Amino acid sequence: MVIPVKSSTKEKIVAPVKEESTGHEKEMPTQKKLTPYQGKRRAFGHFYCEECDKEWTSANSWANCYQICRDCDTCVYPYKQLKLQKGDGDKKKRKPHRTDLCQRCIETHSCCWLMDWPRKKS
Numbered sequence: 001m002v003i004p005v006k007s008s009t010k011e012k013i014v015a016p017v018k019e020e021s022t023g024h025e026k027e028m029p030t031q032k033k034l035t036p037y038q039g040k041r042r043a044f045g046h047f048y049c050e051e052c053d054k055e056w057t058s059a060n061s062w063a064n065c066y067q068i069c070r071d072c073d074t075c076v077y078p079y080k081q082l083k084l085q086k087g088d089g090d091k092k093k094r095k096p097h098r099t100d101l102c103q104r105c106i107e108t109h110s111c112c113w114l115m116d117w118p119r120k121k122s
């Protein structure tokens, strides 16, 4: 006994999802939060390389910027970032910034901390 199956002719065809992009902004991926700090200023970053179990800090840490581990060339994002304390940017205290290990320096071909000087109070 065959039961005639009425096949619906109105099959729902799933249309390919069109990307809802404005089309104007190219190369603008949604910025993922790669670092705890998301501000525009410098921050005091704490870095930890899992590969060599090494930890370091940098007073020139930026939002969504990694620093390269000196020992294994791994790109490490800071696990902790603090607002710079007074004196952290002090020239006397400042350790020489490894521009070759800093993403921001590498990408801008300059010293990232120079961009933070002179300070503007808003």
Ligand SMILES: [Zn+2]
Pocket (backbone or CB within 6 Å): 049, 050, 051, 052, 053, 054, 069, 070, 071, 072, 073, 074
């Ligand atoms: Zn390492």
Ligand SMILES: [Zn+2]
Pocket (backbone or CB within 6 Å): 060, 097, 098, 099, 102, 103, 104, 105, 106, 111, 112, 113
């Ligand atoms: Zn830098």
